[in-house]
Amino acid sequence: GRPPKAPREFVALSDVDPTILQEIRYYTPHDFMGRRVHGYRQPMCILTRTAARALHRAQLSFRKLGYTLKVYDCYRPQRAVDDFVAWARDLDDQRMKAEFYPRVDKSVLFKDGYIAQKSGHSRGSTMDLTLVRLPARPTRPYRPGERLVPCYAPRDRRFPDNSIDMGTGFDCFDTLAHTDDPRVVGVQRADRQLLKHGMARAGFVNLPTEWWHFTYQREPFPDRYFDFPVWRSALRG
Ligand SMILES: C[C@@H](N)C(=O)N[C@H](C)C(=O)O
């Protein structure tokens, strides 16, 4: 049949705030599976309108300080989460281990909380993001098969990202990505706090195991998990 549509409460983030950068990783091969994830038909950020508006308020406050937000993932269909689950069961496929989970056994990614079988992302008010100093420098694309560097390596060695230095890359499944890990100090700690506190003022709560993951506290669908694909055609507006 035809792919499902989103409820009217869902919007494209670019229609609410075109200044927020978007680097939708699960549309690309540069993610922990090394390929595009099921359900990502266009590289775009879809959110509930209330979460998108709150994110816009956060963006205004960050821009005053000379930064912009950059989202890596927003609404995530259940079929994408199911794709993660099937991948996690296949212990033979470790092709991206050297970058995304060098020190964590693939079999514990769920138990240790790095991936969820029911994800807040599917409720439409959760997103993964970072801060970029303005003016934003361009980034180069990942080339499949290139040499992988651990996501917690020093900034000048890990995969280049125009983000400020958060101590690890996005989707780094490692205790060093825990927001308040005591080994993260100095500029990296300050950068995480800048993101976390700015987001908190706009109504978002951080996930303690991932510095990049935030949920809008007053989410309109606190117990619904959606499955429409990520593309403009799913939206009604
Ligand atoms: C997979 C990672 N980006 C993520 O979002 N993890 C949390 C726990 C989730 O799956 O909701």
Ligand SMILES: [Zn+2]
């Ligand atoms: Zn997340």
